[in-house]
Amino acid sequence: MAIEKVFRVGVDVGGTNTDCVILNPSESDTPNRGILSAVKTPTTANVTEGIVKAIEGAISQCSGLSRESISAVMIGTTSFINAVVQADERSLRPVGVLRICGPYAKENPAFLDFPPVLARIMNGRVAYLDGGLEFDTREIMELDEQQVRDECQALREKGITDVAVCGIFSPLDLEGLHEARVKRIVLEELPDADVVLSRDVGQLGFLERENATILNTSILKFARKTIRGFKEAMDWLGLSCPLFLTQNDGTIIDADAAETTPIKTFNSGPTNSMSGAAYLAGLDTASGNLPKAQVIVADVGGTTCDVCALLPSGFPRQAGTWVEIGGVRCAFPMPEVQSVALGGGTRVEERDGQVHIGPESTGHRLLQEGLVFGGSTLTTTDVVVASGKAEIGDVSKVGHVPSHVIEQARLKIKHLLEAAIDSMKLSADDCICVMVGGGSIVQMDELRGVGQTIRPQFHDCANAVGAAIARVSGQIDIVKVLEGLEEDKVIAEVCDEARRRAIDAGADVDKVKITEIENLPLQYVSTRASRLVVKAAGPLARKALLKGGASLPSEVNTKEFAELISSKQEQSNAEKNPLDFIVSPSAHVEVADYRPEVDENGVWWVSEIDCEFLAMGASILACGGGGPGYLCYMAGRDAIRRGKRMSVIDIDALPDDAWIMGNISYGAPTVTLERTPSGTEGIDATDAMLTMFPGVEMSAQIALEIGGMNAIRPLITGIHYGVPTVDGDFMGRAYPRLYLKTPFLYDWMAMPATQADGNGNVVTVNKATSIRKVEKIHRKAGHELGLFSQLVIPPMDVATAKKVACLGTTSLAWYIGRAVYQARQEKRSITDAIVAANPSGKVLYTGKIVHVHRYVSSGGYTEGSVRLAPISSEEQEYGDSVSGESRHLHLPFQNEYLLAELIDPETPNSRLSATGGSEKKQAPEGEVLCTVPDLISLVGSDGYALGTQDVRYGVRVSAVAFVANPHWYTPKGVATGGPKEFGYDMDFRPLGPAYYEPKSVMKEFGPVG
Structure with a gap:
């Protein structure tokens, strides 16, 4: 008689321990929630060895358990992310990047924002291919197949077989118009290549999705070898069931699929803990006991406390538009986790009459260094024991610790937990807090803002439980033009597609549910358009569990496998400079001592550090708007690295009859982040404008807005024309409309006004009844141009600019930015530094x-x-x-x-x-x-x-x-x-201080005399 496969094995490989549980999901209504056994073993240098020991230990605790009754093994591992974080050259490979972008994305090259050490290892070759999509899936350009084949030849000559393909708006490419076609061509030309498509890896956000795709491609062969080790372990253990890996978003992916997108499993540990905690506390959807209060999970280990908010779906709340992996900005689903330096091994010290908690920790050496274990270091665990809240070790060994130290430490632990939990809450209402992890004993007192605290059974193995109960998901991230359509019907169709993707991934067709819907209308769009992000999830279908094991075709020699898992990893083959992992240019200098380059003519030659200061200051002057400044900042840095010079001058350095011009970003921020600039948008618009003023020769650029992305834009445009940028702008801040510029306060009209999309399309409003009408016409035209362009207003003579411009604001942005970075470096008050840089x-x-x-x-x-x-x-x-x-x-x-x-x-x-x-x-x-x-x-x-x-x-x-x-x-x-x-029927209420005339970088740092 066939043995019914009912049990699941959940494994989580942590930095210190490997946890394993065996669980029967059909018994989730029992007091132990179906958990038969739980084992914690030390994580080994070769993670496969630790996994084998943990599973063997868990099985041995279950008397009479047949291995044939195990339906699936789910593993969460940090092996892949560690290879990236440590820049392990043995595990990472050079990548050929094929950008399907048409004329776009050239202003922000691939690898630009990688830490130097990772760029050196991974940057094999970057190619720009015709193609790409607009936000509404129109083709930017047709794909050129011969161009793709030519690039394959270049890759062949360099010996590169790991290829990342990234197309503009490829997550919207449901028909496989571009990325899938490029993959087919690459495999025709390079049959042994590993080709990864960005649409299979990340969400909207071109640079971040491309970065994630590059990391995934570089780690691919190492991941395949590691997952092969997992499969060999299952064979050696006699397990013939399917193998799954847990993903960052709290769901699972089968082992074969994980071999193609290992990046999706990079940081699944915290997610496993969060979902496992909800399950153990009986607050998950499966239990039917959904709480009415918000649920916060705190997972306390030996060194840190990870805090996350759980959604009603049982999944952790996801992070924002990007996350950072090894110093690289990436876009893919990741939980939003707040980590604080508080764990069971955190050091407690009294200095200058004050008790300090961490951030240093004994970590995995707690059993050797903690007082109650015979060591000499006072830790939070010792505080718990001395407070009578746990019976661990020898309580007599903390009898000498002064009572005021214990009391103060206990209070500070309470405050640390309260602050971390509060940072994850969505409202001020009391929450339910589920405490899990071996270090969760540090929570000794009631917490302000927490209505109920739960520390469930098996709390120290919540991560392995989360792996065992993980569901299967499908997600779609798409932009839909809603003009003339029923919005509810469009959303329903997108939900159906998300369900289909979940079912295709192995979810039970009868139990798949929509767990998240985000409807994000695009800004500055004259026709209705929205970005829809929909996620569906459900338990594994029975057929997915019956499809057979993940074992290898050939038999595994027991002796060889024993040697394999007992082998230790080699040390990295090169010592690495810590500065090699730092992307920020100002981190390499003492900010207080840094001096910008100003020559004898009063010309300020902008450096990478200056770009960083300008971007920071401009974000503050943007007043909450101004668009994403990161792209312009990185484009400026790239230009400098390529030997280009960007310069700033005082307006008094120009004659009154000289002409200045500027351009401003125009469109929807969502589109800007995906269809990143070509770098020709402002040039095309400027050239078109100059044809209408044949007697004008431009002498300088000026920012039309100092807030956000537009502060650095004129410096970049000025490179093309060989002209400097005037220290100033036409707003003194950021505002949402074209006519909110200071020249228009003096009846200076923005006609003609020209915008260009970087793909050869230029639109000019030559005449209109008012400046407000100019705005409306350009907004309409902007839709056809793909919702991102650069807009140029007519040339202005210097004499007029001196009267109508906001002068000195480029310097002001620099001073504010420098103040922030200096205060951070010197551990001073940042807000005080900002106000000191602008005394008004x-x-x-x-x-x-x-x-x-x-x-x-x-x-x-x-x-x-x-x-x-x-x-x-x-x-x-x-x-x-x-x-x-x-x-x-x-x-x-x-x-x-x-x-x-x-x-x-x-x-x-x-x-x-x-x-x-x-x-x-x-x-x-x-x-x-x-x-x-x-x-x-x-x-x-x-x-x-x-x-x-x-x-x-x-x-x-x-x-x-x-x-x-x-x-x-x-x-x-x-x-x-x-x-x-x-729209406010009220008078202007001024701030109060007198206006501060900005200092000039050129005057302060120019040659004396």
Whole structure:
């Protein structure tokens, strides 16, 4: 009689231990939730050895268990990510990158933002191919098959057989128009090649998806060898069931599929712990006991505490648009995890009358170094034992520790846990906290903001449990034009496709459910269009468990395998310089000592470090808008690396009759991140404009907006024309509309106005009834141009620019950026440094975000509001000043923050959410501190400014404001850029300090005399 296959084996390979559980999912309603055994063994140098020992140990605990009754083995491993993080040349291979991009993406080459050591190992060859798609799946260009074959010949000559293919908007390519065709051609030319398609790896975000694809391709052969070892282990153990690996998003992938996309399994450990914790606590969807409160999981190990929020689906909340792997920005599903230096082995020290917790830890040496184990180091475990909260080791060995040290340490542990949990919450309501992990004993007291704390049975093996119960998923990330369509019907069709993908991956067709739907309308779009991200998931189908094992075709020699798993990994074949892992150029210098290059003529020659400072400062001056500045920053760095020179001059260095021009990014940020610039958009638009002014010879560029991505754009354009950039701009901040520029306050008209898409298409509005009409026409034209272009307004003579421009703002952005990096390097207050760099500024408020309301208006602008609550005394960090302010801060926004209003803490969020949605907004009822046109920015504790698209509950921020340029303080300036322009029937409320005339980099750092 056939033995029924009912049991699952879950394995999680951690840095210290390898955990294994055997579970019967059909007995999930029992007190032990179907868990038959749980084993923890030390992780070995060869991970396969540890896996074999753990599974053998778990099976031996189950008396009479037949190996034939095991239906599946699920393994979570960090082997692959470790190879990348350590830049292990034995495991990584050079990659040939084929970009299907047409004219685009050339401004940001592949490998540009890789740490130097990884770029040297992985950069085999980069090719740019005709093709690519627009956001609505129109072809940018037709694919050129001969071009692909020619590139294959080049790869053959270099001996490269690992190929990454990345096409613009390829996640939308459901028909396989480009990436799949390129793969077929490559395999015809290079039959032994490993070809990875970016659409199989990541989501929208071209550079980040390409980076993930490169990492995946480089690690592919090592991953295949490792997974082969897992299969050999199963053969040696006598297991004939399927083998699965757990993925970063909390689902599983069969071993054969994991061999093609190992990057999807890079960081599955935290996810396994989170989903396992919910299952053990009986809070998962399978139990039917879904909690009404938000669920936060805290996984405490020996060194760190990883905190994550669980969605009602049982999956962890996903991170934002990108994550970082080994210093490389990547785009693929990963859980949003907050890690703090708190574990069972964290060191406790008393210095200068204060008790300090970590960040140093004894880690896996806790049993040798902790006091209760006979060591000499006071750890958090010792504090727990001394507090009478656990019976571990010898309590007499902590009897000499002063009681005040134990009390202070216990209080600080409580505060660390509270802050970490609060950072993951989506609202201020009390949450349920599930504590798991071997170090979870450090949670000794009730936690503020936590209504219920659960430490379930088998909590120290939650990661292996999560692996055993993991589901199968399917996800689709697509942009849909909704104009003329029923939105609900479109969403339903996308959901059906997500379900189909889950079923194809092995999910039970009768139990697949939609677990996530994100509907993200595109900004600045005249026709309705949305990015839809839909995920479906379900348990493994029975047929997937009956399809046969993952064993190898040939038999495995027991002696050979024993030798294989007992072998130790070799040490890396080269010592690596730690600076080789750092991407930031300013990290290589003492910021306080750095001096920009200004020559004897007063010309500032911009360096990579200057680019970094400019990008940081411009993000703060963007006031929550300004578009993604990272692309322009990296493009500027690439130009410098290629030997190009970017320069800035004072406007007084030009004669009054000289002509200056500028260009500004125009379109939807979502498109910008995918169809990255060609670098010719601004040049095409500028050339077209110059044909209409035959007597004009451009002498310099100028930023049309100093906020965000547009601050560095004129420097890059100036390279092509061999002209410098004037220190200044036409806004002094960021604003969402074309006509919100200072020249128009003086009746200077933006006609003609020209935009170009970088693919040879140029549109000019030669004449219109008003500047507002120019804006509307260009928005319509921008749709046909693919929702991203560069726009140019007419040339301006220097004499006029001196009257109407905001001068000195390029220097101002640099000084603010430098102040942030210097404060970070010197561990000083970042907000104080920002205000010192611009004395017309004030820190309005320091608090945490407790409410966010966001929507897209009919005009295509992101509107909403942010609410901040004060930092409590328990949450204050070293250096914080106590303001005594008990009120909350309310910040409405329309792409940029519009006003700052102190409100009563009892004011309901529903009233604040009602401030938008109509042309006339609800008037503020609290104390208004300032409004537009003054600048308001939210700055995180690390110095990065948060765009309105980035704000979320729990983030600690400071609201910083600056006095606007005097042009905005004129009656017309207030009428044009003040609160009434954005629908608020109220007068302008100025910030207060006098305007600060920015210092000049050229004057401060130029030659003396």
